[in-house]
Amino acid sequence: MSESEIYLNDAKSLALVIAAIRHSGQISRSKVVSQTGFSRTLATKHINIALRAGLLNEGEPGISTGGRVPRLLDFNPSAGTFLIAQLGASRLSVAISDLSGRISEIQEFNTEISLGPDAVLAQVEEAFDVIILKCKINNVWGIGIGLPGPVEFATGIPMSPPIMPGWDRYQVRKRLVDKYDVPVWVDNDVNLMALGEHAKLPNEKSSELIYIKIGSGVGAGILTHGKLHRGAQGCAGDIGHIAISDTLSVVCRCGNVGCLESLVGGIALARDGLEAIVNGKSKYLAERKKANKTISTRDVIEGAKSGDKWCVDAINNVGNQIGRILAMLVNFHNPSLIVIGGGVSAAGDQLLAAIRETVFRRSLPLATRDLEIRLGDADDGVGLKGAAEMVISELFEPNFLKQWINSGHPNGLLTHSR
Numbered sequence: 001m002s003e004s005e006i007y008l009n010d011a012k013s014l015a016l017v018i019a020a021i022r023h024s025g026q027i028s029r030s031k032v033v034s035q036t037g038f039s040r041t042l043a044t045k046h047i048n049i050a051l052r053a054g055l056l057n058e059g060e061p062g063i064s065t066g067g068r069v070p071r072l073l074d075f076n077p078s079a080g081t082f083l084i085a086q087l088g089a090s091r092l093s094v095a096i097s098d099l100s101g102r103i104s105e106i107q108e109f110n111t112e113i114s115l116g117p118d119a120v121l122a123q124v125e126e127a128f129d130v131i132i133l134k135c136k137i138n139n140v141w142g143i144g145i146g147l148p149g150p151v152e153f154a155t156g157i158p159m160s161p162p163i164m165p166g167w168d169r170y171q172v173r174k175r176l177v178d179k180y181d182v183p184v185w186v187d188n189d190v191n192l193m194a195l196g197e198h199a200k201l202p203n204e205k206s207s208e209l210i211y212i213k214i215g216s217g218v219g220a221g222i223l224t225h226g227k228l229h230r231g232a233q234g235c236a237g238d239i240g241h242i243a244i245s246d247t248l249s250v251v252c253r254c255g256n257v258g259c260l261e262s263l264v265g266g267i268a269l270a271r272d273g274l275e276a277i278v279n280g281k282s283k284y285l286a287e288r289k290k291a292n293k294t295i296s297t298r299d300v301i302e303g304a305k306s307g308d309k310w311c312v313d314a315i316n317n318v319g320n321q322i323g324r325i326l327a328m329l330v331n332f333h334n335p336s337l338i339v340i341g342g343g344v345s346a347a348g349d350q351l352l353a354a355i356r357e358t359v360f361r362r363s364l365p366l367a368t369r370d371l372e373i374r375l376g377d378a379d380d381g382v383g384l385k386g387a388a389e390m391v392i393s394e395l396f397e398p399n400f401l402k403q404w405i406n407s408g409h410p411n412g413l414l415t416h417s418r
């Protein structure tokens with residue numbers, strides 16, 4: 001233990017004091033005492049540590065009950081800034097966040113994840129550097145990144161990601177730590193979307209949440225008691241490669257056959273749409289292909305909305321197959337909220353109805369009694385929000401907090417692994 005480090009038990013109670021103030025707006029010292037259940041001496045000790053670290057402001061005088069007028073305490077969200085990024089197969093979003101998770105300076109870029117980590121992370125770093133310069137940021141405290149593939153969370157290393165050639169075991173965290181000298185956390189994009197959805201409306205319902213992304217691939221992020229369930233290696237929720245069929249005709253990107261995403265993901269929809277044209281089954285898609293030379297997931301979704309029978313059936317099939325897997329997850333995990341996101345969720349109510357019908361038909365009545373299933377808002381930056389939440393929760397995690405609180409910033413620390 002370094003000289004400036006505090007004991008873990010102290011860090012645990014310190015984290016509770018900081019959380020009480022962070023979630024309260026302006027708060028008096030006696031309220032901190034009553035909310036945490038700590039003695040006045042202990043609460044005061046931690047408040048002073050947090051004040052020294054610049055995490056709190058002393059605000060307006062409160063109401064005096066005789067004697068000295070106490071000053072109200074306020075969390076100082078601008079003590080530190082996070083750089084956050086969400087990488088998709090072909091899109092990159094970057095932004096900054098303050099310590100309260102408020103996001104600003106959102107920038108979007110086209111990219112190709114398949115160009116490999118050197119090219120894509122150089123693009124991320126360039127975007128970060130532009131924001132740092134423009135906003136004159138001199139207090140970067142951490143970086144959070146979401147990648148569209150499995151990530152070993154403890155090390156920040158992507159593991160055999162199917163759509164990310166060249167990224168397998170690339171040291172994403174190390175590269176960014178070397179450049180910025182701040183702690184870096186990397187996670188799977190769907191996990192961050194689940195965290196972001198919870199952060200938008202933190203309540204009991206969103207604390208037991210499954211976020212399903214139906215994009216080019218299919219994946220799930222799972223929250224229990226408001227915390228991400230990552231599993232032993234960090235790949236919990238990777239449902240895209242659950243076998244749902246014995247068909248040998250479709251080989252998945254993972255090399256296996258019959259995987260969920262190889263049959264109902266966005267790439268599968270576009271592929272099946274082309275086949276439907278060849279077989280003369282969709283007039284709508286045939287016309288779209290004539291106009292645009294190609295067929296995308298979007299065309300199939302638009303076709304379903306305009307009533308083309310093949311497209312309607314295709315979207316219903318996606319809903320039914322996703323619903324079957326979700327019904328298993330519902331029986332297994334008993335969530336109270338399921339949010340459907342990703343590009344294919346643009347199919348809207350038709351997709352939602354098919355998913356709901358299957359889930360409610362195939363799950364235990366008790367498990368679905370209060371279950372809400374809804375679509376996520378398109379393009380609401382939920383992944384970026386989740387990236388900020390990830391950094392905040394890791395930064396204030398007692399084991400990590402104790403390492404940096406006395407120096408007033410986490411810079412130069414190796415990212416804590418759990």
Ligand SMILES: [Zn+2]
Nearest residue numbers: 241252254259
């Ligand atoms: Zn697969």
